[in-house]
Amino acid sequence: YVDVRNIASINPAQVKPLPVDDEGLIISDAIKDCDCVYTTPSHQYPTTVTMPLDRRRKLLEMANEHDFVIIEDDYECETNFKQAPSPALKSLDQHGRVIYIGSFSKTLAPGLRLGYIVASKELIAEARSLRRLMVRHPPANNQRSIGLFVARGYYDSLASTLVNAYKERHQIMGEALQACMPNAFEKPSFGGSSYWIKGPDNLNTGELKQLAAENGIVIEPGDIHFLGDNPPLNYFRLGYSSIDTQKIAPGIEKLAKLIDQLVSN
Ligand SMILES: Cc1ncc(COP(=O)(O)O)c(C=O)c1O
Known part of the structure; x- marks a missing residue:
């Protein structure tokens, strides 16, 4: 971290x-x-x-x-x-x-x-x-x-509400990723609030971040998570804790197109 x-x-x-x-x-x-x-x-x-x-x-x-x-x-x-x-x-x-x-x-x-x-x-x-x-x-x-x-137990109730919401978004995002970027994510995780994605080798996620933002999509480039010089630039994180469920699939579809556009240039 x-x-x-x-x-x-x-x-x-x-x-x-x-x-x-x-x-x-x-x-x-x-x-x-x-x-x-x-x-x-x-x-x-x-x-x-x-x-x-x-x-x-x-x-x-x-x-x-x-x-x-x-x-x-x-x-x-x-x-x-x-x-x-x-x-x-x-x-x-x-x-x-x-x-x-x-x-x-x-x-x-x-x-x-x-x-x-x-x-x-x-x-x-x-x-x-x-x-x-x-x-x-x-x-x-x-x-x-x-x-x-x-x-008084309210935190446990909140946690179970969050789990239900995140579980649905996790599943929808997983299916959308499988359809649009097969093999781009690592072994499916057991929860959390994000996916860790490996893009094509020649993807620069700094550029993708900018292009995605212009299209209303927020990603976090993954290079800061690697220690040492020359971290790979093709990893990024996709969060789902604060996105409307119905926006996930169209967003992933659009993001996949933007990635294609960047790597084929
Ligand atoms: C790995 C990890 N640990 C802890 C935290 C929480 O940090 P804090 O309690 O300082 O907000 C975060 C927040 O992003 C995190 O990603």
Whole structure:
């Protein structure tokens, strides 16, 4: 996730890119010398793939064996609609290796600036002290309101409403992509709010972004999600969390034509 990379580089921490496949973070020797591993197991960002249980267990074993901490950013864990949710790494963690973080930005409103951490008392105390120096604290009335919203079960109802809406849009977008850009998306994800698309090799998604915007379509070029020089320019993300369902199929059809137009020039 690009902002985690940005935060680490302010620190400054030495950032090591770790490869992912269609089951998320690959558990390899490359992890052994890390002090801290950041991962998004529910839906790997940006590919959206879900890390299976055996890989989660393996990652925890490695954390114990090689003495590193895992930051589990469980963003969009609520929008998992293709299978029974996998247990969070935090729930499998017997040795206090995992710092679990979640956000209300995607489900409620990013402007609230509210999220949560599940970690040891000592870590929470330290995080509070640091937060005080950076933002003091989010408004207490917002914290209290959201606390009550969660405690009284309204958040769960909201999550199930979102899941129903996203599930339908995910399916419609998947079918439209299959029809107009077959083989362009990676293994189907188990939820989330976007598709990660691989365009033709000679597609420049910076150009596509501009052309698409002129045609009323918003895409996010994927190059910022790769670490290192010369990232590929043919990947992009397509979100469906705030688009009218009936606009999805015509939009994909139009986008496919724009891609053809760009790559055949
Ligand atoms: C991978 C990932 N983690 C976390 C967040 C949430 O960030 P915040 O709570 O700062 O809005 C996002 C939002 O886009 C995200 O994409």
